[in-house]
Every structure is written in structure tokens, then in C-alpha cells.
Amino acid sequence: MNTAAAAAARSRASGRDNPWLTLVAVALGVMMVGLDGTVVGVANPTIAADLDASLAGLQWVTNGYLLALAVLLIVGGKLGDRFGRKKVFVIGIAGFALTSLLCALSTSTGMLVGARVLQGVAGALLMPNTLALLRAAFPPAELNRAVGIWGGASALAVASGPIVGGLLVEHVSWESIFLLNLPLGLLAAVVTLRWVRESKDETHVGGFDVPGVALLSGGLFLLIWGVIKAQDHGWGSAYVIGFGIAALVTLAGFVVREARTREPLLPLELFRNRSLSAGVVLVVTGFFALFGILFFIGLYLQNVHGYSPIQTGVRLLPLTATFTISAPLGGLLTEKFGPRVPLCLGMLILAGCFFGLTGLEVDTGYGGQWPFYLLIGLAMGFVIVASTEAIVGNAPVERGGLAGGLQSTANQLGGVLGTAVLGSVIVSGVGSALAGNLADAGVPAAAAKAVEGQEELIAQGVAPVTPGMPAGLAQAITDASFQSFMDGLHTAMWVSGVLALVSAAIALLVSRGHGAGDGAAVHV
Structure with a gap:
């Protein structure tokens, strides 16, 4: 028996390799992200009044989080494959909980936007590794059922977010919507550390594609920024078209880089x-x-x-x-x-x-x-x-x-x-x-x-x-x-x-x- 198989056998014997508890852990993680996405919208009027936020400031409370999350998700998944999905997932959980606390402690719009950007970075470590941990934990015959429950947990959070958020804002404070992530994060971290088995890409022996990270993240940033600002400037404006061209050039550079490097961030053969x-x-x-x-x-x-x-x-x-x-x-x-x-x-x-x-x-x-x-x-x-x-x-x-x-x-x-x-x-x-x-x-x-x-x-x-x-x-x-x-x-x-x-x-x-x-x- 090779080392990996022996470790897996020891893990199963000790009860640590439990796929359904892995599902519980990742479901708690996606619930944190799902709740956070919907409760903030309910709290926006109260946040605006308390922090004297402009409409543009409120939009960046959402868009700052969205930009950071979107441009780093592939990087977060790659980090999990490279250094261990359980490890990166736990870091994401802890980071999401801590940045949620920072959001609750914010005393200005700028501070809240900064905390939300950091929250997006933590979410990018958390989200992609939920699916990877499920893929590693479940046999093929049960994987689709597990993914379905994973999706249901996310939907439950999205569905309950406006109601839970409205009740908290009305009867407690807008800060409490972020504090909700602390007990969820603690529970998810405990379950993960105790019962989730580590997995990673053991075939990877090279370095990390830093130029690929920069090109992909930069290209996605330019693309999403242009799309978001199209509401203000119009789709046919020089501003939006300029960002669109810059995004295409940067992403084309990423494709060229990935086709030529020996250790690509995103192997293009996947898309074959x-x-x-x-x-x-x-x-x-x-x-x-x-x-x-x-x-x-x-x-x-x-x-x-x-x-x-x-x-x-x-x-x-x-x-x-x-x-x-x-x-x-x-x-x-x-x-x-x-x-x-x-x-x-x-x-x-x-x-x-x-x-x-x-x-x-x-x-x-x-x-x-x-x-x-x-x-x-x-x-x-x-x-x-x-x-x-x-x-x-x-x-x-x-x-x-x-x-x-x-x-x-x-x-x-x-x-x-x-x-x-x-x-x-x-x-x-x-x-x-x-x-x-x-x-x-x-x-x-x-x-x-x-x-x-x-x-x-x-x-x-x-x-x-x-x-x-x-x-x-x-x-x-x-x-x-x-x-x-x-x-x-x-x-x-x-x-x-x-x-x-x-x-x-x-x-x-x-x-x-x-x-x-x-x-x-x-x-x-």
C-alpha cells in the first residue's frame, strides 16, 4: 500500500474521513457566503444613514466584495490544489469570520468597503475548495447527491438572508448581520479540523505561476470593472470600450502565457x-x-x-x-x-x-x-x-x-x-x-x-x-x-x-x- 492509501486507511479507521461531515463543513462555509450576499442589501438604507454613505459608497460595499471575490476564485482553487484544500478552506473560513468582525466594527464607509474587499479575498479561498473537498470525499455514486445538498444549503442561506437580515437590522443593528458569520465560521472550522481529510494535487512538483495569476486576475478585474461602470458611462462609451479592450488584451496574454509555460495556473487542455x-x-x-x-x-x-x-x-x-x-x-x-x-x-x-x-x-x-x-x-x-x-x-x-x-x-x-x-x-x-x-x-x-x-x-x-x-x-x-x-x-x-x-x-x-x-x- 502506498503512502497516500495508507494515510487514507488510517483516516477512515480513526473516523476522521467522514464524507457526510465534510458535507456539513462545506455547507456551513457556503451558507456564510450566501447569507452575506443577501443580508447586506436589506441593511443598505440603515448603513447609509448611520455612516452617512452616498449611493456610490453603498454600491462599493457590494462591488468591492464582488470584484475581490471574482478575480481571485481560480487562484483560490489553485492554491487548494497546490497546498491542500482543507488548509486553504480553513484559512478562508477564519479570514471570512475575522473580516466580518471588521465589517461590524467599521465606523466609516471607506473602512466598510475595505473590510468587504478583504472579505471577498477570504471568500475566494473558501468557495472553490468546497467543491474540491466534496469531490475528494465522496465516491462517484454519491457525488451528485452531495453537490445537490451543497447547492441546497447555499439556496437556504440566500432564501433566509433577506428575512434574517431584516429582523436583525430592525431589532438589533446593521452590525449584527456581519456578526452572524462568527458562530457559523467557528462551527465550520471545528468540523473541518476534526473530521475533514486533507487532499491536494500530489503530482504537482513545480512552482506557482505568478505571471499567470497577475494576468488572469488583472484581466478579470478589467472586464468586471468595465461591466460594472457601464451603468454609469454607457456600453458605447470610450471608458467602457477602453476597459473592454484592455481586458481582452490582458486575457489574451494570459492564454499565450498558459500555452507556453510548463506549470500553468489554468491548464488550457481542460477546455478540450x-x-x-x-x-x-x-x-x-x-x-x-x-x-x-x-x-x-x-x-x-x-x-x-x-x-x-x-x-x-x-x-x-x-x-x-x-x-x-x-x-x-x-x-x-x-x-x-x-x-x-x-x-x-x-x-x-x-x-x-x-x-x-x-x-x-x-x-x-x-x-x-x-x-x-x-x-x-x-x-x-x-x-x-x-x-x-x-x-x-x-x-x-x-x-x-x-x-x-x-x-x-x-x-x-x-x-x-x-x-x-x-x-x-x-x-x-x-x-x-x-x-x-x-x-x-x-x-x-x-x-x-x-x-x-x-x-x-x-x-x-x-x-x-x-x-x-x-x-x-x-x-x-x-x-x-x-x-x-x-x-x-x-x-x-x-x-x-x-x-x-x-x-x-x-x-x-x-x-x-x-x-x-x-x-x-x-x-x-
Whole structure:
């Protein structure tokens, strides 16, 4: 028996190698990240009042975290493969808990943004290694079920975040939403240190590709920065185009570097696997839909229907709570049929829902909304779990951390693109429809001209009425603004529906992971 096998046998004999406790540990980790992503949105108004934060400052409370997380996820996965996934995961857990404490202690917007950036760095160490630890711990026959439960835990955190966050902000303080990560982090660290077996890529004997890290991180930063700032400058602006060109040049340099170096950060031969490449694309398109829909349906519920953040979170429960069930179900379907069937089915359901949501109107009651939310939650569970299996299951076991980093990076990139691209689509739709809607509502020409410069505000579902405005005029502007928002939202739904149909066709390229049978060959 070789050294790795002997160590694994000793670990099993001592009870330390328990795959289900490994699942508990990584589920706690993803719950920390999931909760953090949704509770902050609920707390933004309170944070703004307490820290005297501007709108731009509040946006960077989210975007600073997002940028740091997205550009370092592949690096975090590679570090896990190189130095040990358990070790890097625990460092990520500890870092996330400590930076959460720093967020809670922040006394200025700048301090909070800095703490959130550090939190994103810790999250980049944590997230990709969750999937790698599962791949190392579970036999092939049970891996899909474990990934489904992993997805369900993340969905549970996302679903409960707005409600838990709202209760904490209302009855305790905004700082308490970050302190919530401390007990979760402590429990996750204890379980990991006691029961999770270490694994890493024992075949790696070279150095670390520092130039590759710089090129990849720099290229992703430039890309995501440009996408985020497109909301302010416009997609056709020299600013955004300049960042886009810089991102393409930097990422092209990364590809050249990886093709020539002996120890690449991201081996390009991974993408020769058709299923893995298609899985990356489908994670991007899946999260493009999920984040875009959650963001803009949230605006619709809060600004058009007038619900509070907590009331909005409750009304989105058919989507988010269903995801907690559909993710494990997606794991079972993937285990039985492979990833192709749940991916195609999920994308077709999404397409049907998006096309159906083009019928939403300003006065559509909740009864006309929740069935679509429920079906989106069902479909997303299928899509996310099956696409994750397509990536992780088709990557070599020794590169499990890298595969997890790819999945998590595609996740974040899809989220950024979903909110930014669909946001631009809605702004464009509002701009096209606003003049006609103002005329139809009977708004006088002088008042209409002033309103027509407020497309970005109206694209958030907000009517630009001012104090002291005559009631009749205010109502007419509100009606026209809400209708223009709905016109833009309908266009975004059409775009999402077409993208889901294209994704269903791409899903036909995906097959079951051929490397799954190597699950026992993990080095420790």
C-alpha cells in the first residue's frame, strides 16, 4: 500500500474521513457566503444613514466584495490544489469570520468597503475548495447527491438572508448581520479540523505561476470593472470600450502565457473537454438569469408594488425556498440521467418562465407572479447542480480545486453580467418607451421634457415626482414611469428567454463526467 492509501486507511479507521461531515463543513462555509450576499442589501438604507454613505459608497460595499471575490476564485482553487484544500478552506473560513468582525466594527464607509474587499479575498479561498473537498470525499455514486445538498444549503442561506437580515437590522443593528458569520465560521472550522481529510494535487512538483495569476486576475478585474461602470458611462462609451479592450488584451496574454509555460495556473487542455467547457458557459448563463431576475423583480416588488425589503423577501420565497429542494432533486436527476437531461429541462423551464413574465403589468397581483417564481426556483436547482457536475465531474480529481474555482468564477461573472447587461437593456427600453407613455398619460410637454432625462431612475421602478407637484400631474408621471419600467422589464425578459433557449441547445453537448470513476484516486 502506498503512502497516500495508507494515510487514507488510517483516516477512515480513526473516523476522521467522514464524507457526510465534510458535507456539513462545506455547507456551513457556503451558507456564510450566501447569507452575506443577501443580508447586506436589506441593511443598505440603515448603513447609509448611520455612516452617512452616498449611493456610490453603498454600491462599493457590494462591488468591492464582488470584484475581490471574482478575480481571485481560480487562484483560490489553485492554491487548494497546490497546498491542500482543507488548509486553504480553513484559512478562508477564519479570514471570512475575522473580516466580518471588521465589517461590524467599521465606523466609516471607506473602512466598510475595505473590510468587504478583504472579505471577498477570504471568500475566494473558501468557495472553490468546497467543491474540491466534496469531490475528494465522496465516491462517484454519491457525488451528485452531495453537490445537490451543497447547492441546497447555499439556496437556504440566500432564501433566509433577506428575512434574517431584516429582523436583525430592525431589532438589533446593521452590525449584527456581519456578526452572524462568527458562530457559523467557528462551527465550520471545528468540523473541518476534526473530521475533514486533507487532499491536494500530489503530482504537482513545480512552482506557482505568478505571471499567470497577475494576468488572469488583472484581466478579470478589467472586464468586471468595465461591466460594472457601464451603468454609469454607457456600453458605447470610450471608458467602457477602453476597459473592454484592455481586458481582452490582458486575457489574451494570459492564454499565450498558459500555452507556453510548463506549470500553468489554468491548464488550457481542460477546455478540450466539451462537457466541461459547455458547463462553464451554462453556469454563466444560469447565474446571468438568476441574479438579473432577482435584482429586477426585487425592484418591481419594492418600487412598483411598494413592498418593504422583508415583504419582498417573503414574496420571493417560492423562488428561493424551492431552490433548497430543487438543488438536491437536481443532484438525484444528474446521478440517474447525467447532467444533460436536467440542464436541458431546466433551461427550457426558464425560457418558458421568462416569456411568461413578459405579461407582468404594473397592477399584476401576487397570484399572477408566484407560479413563475416557483418554476424558476425549480429550474435553477436543476441547472446549477448539473452544470457544476459537468465542470467538476469532467475535470481530473487532482485539479478539483481548480475546477471549483472555474465554477465559482463563472457564477460571479454570470451575476455581474446579469445585473449589468439586463440593467442596460431596461434603461434602453425605458428610453424608447418613455416619451410615448408620457404623452399617453397626458403629461404636459414641459413636464415631460424634464422627466425624459430621468431614464436611469425610472429603470429602477422609481417615478421622478417632486414634493409640491400637483396630484394629477404626479399621478400621470407615476403611471407613465411605471409603464416605461414595465416595458423595459419585458424587453429584459425576452432577452433572458432567448438566452435560455440557446443555453438549452448548448446543454445537448454535455455528457456525464468521465473522470468520476477516479474518485478513489485522491491523494492525501
